[in-house]
Amino acid sequence: MPELVRPGQQASPERVRRPRVLVFDVNETLSDMSPLADRFEEFGAPGHLATSWFAGLLRDGFALAVTGRSQPFSRIGEESLRILLGGVALRVGLDDAVAHVMAGFGELRVHEDVPDGVRALAGLGIRLVTLSNGAAGIAHRLLAEAGVRDEVEQVLSVEAAGVWKPAPAAYAYALERCSVDPQDAMLVAVHPWDTDGAARAGLGSAWVNRTGGAFPGYFTTPDLEATSLLDLAEQLR
Template sequence: MTNHRAEQPLHSADQPGSPDGSRRPALLVFDVNETLSDMAPMGQRFEDVGAPAHLAKTWFSAVLRDGFALAAAGASEPFARIAEEALRVNLHGLALTRDTEHAVEHVMAGFAALSVHADVPDGVTALHDLGLRMVTLSNGSASVAEALFDRAGVRGAFEALLSVEQAGIWKPAPGAYAYALQRCEVDPMDAMLVAVHPWDIDGAARAGLATAWIDRNEGIYPEYFRSPDLRAQSLTELAEQLP
């Protein structure tokens, strides 16, 4: 896959426009967990240790909740630490098939076995072929994203895999998005966040970025969040919408 990375960041005057006045962003900033990675198999990891599969969603929501709470207080902890401790809390009192620490280890190992959603390889290629710069900005670790993309064969499309661990604050705090923009030397108006999470869309919009909501489940977007600039059900559909 050819790397189309620009030598210098593109600014607003350089962006091609469409008849409706919208502009193609210079930089796409992708969320990773659930946006690109398919986390459905994590339910099986819970069943493996004797917990109900539906607890996977409860646990992941708790991880996000606690990460957000720390960010609101001006603090930050690595995703893995919060995820492991939240597992101990959620697994407490259940009749597990192994001791708690081995259960935590088994569930956490599931991240290394995840795949991307079916549309991601073709969608990433289509977006890359538009000549866009692409990076990730995850509340998780960059190493997990690296392994995920290597398995999917799309690592070469991304010029950088960024994590809030380097930013020092979780998304959706403004500082997380500012970190990505600074690293990529791009103004907010020339960047677009791509995510499945409305809270991420809202945070990026408040930080001045354009946004694209990937609505994988034909859901309802909460009215109390800032609306996305684009809506698509897949990355391939997003590529078709960009001017």
């Protein structure tokens, strides 16, 4: 495994070996999910509930993974929305509100740094794949509309792995599909729980810190910290 670099430090090629494959998380790492708050407000719910809902959605997916079970992202999302919005005064029916939020995933766009960052990373000769806890179709559309689908070798979902990240089997599924050993792959994500899970599965890890936040000390320190995908490309150059 590469030598660890503390968040905020610049890595050098001597300290972190360039991976053969970069495995990108999708939700929030590539996609800008902030517009979902507007969707909540459009039917009368507070926008901040979008953040609470997504955090709860992940929690429940993780809880299933701990017991070796899995459910599709869409099912957990829809049912948890019904529970969350059940006590909220809405301007539309509950079914319509749930459908409106879930449809929002089909209209999300990537963060501004993603198109140029993906092209820069592909230009280094690194193979690029995605691994999402969500549906592969969402990632396909997201990348295609950003004009970088052709730069990504495979669009993978944990639905085929049978368990959500950060369970080790989810990362193992991606490694198997790419025919690489863990030490030759690096997970790229904005979520510390995801970079930690990848590190514990033997992969390298890159934390994308667009907001300047602090990395939790109870997780495995990522190999790299980058402010954007372009910054990550520069560090791996």
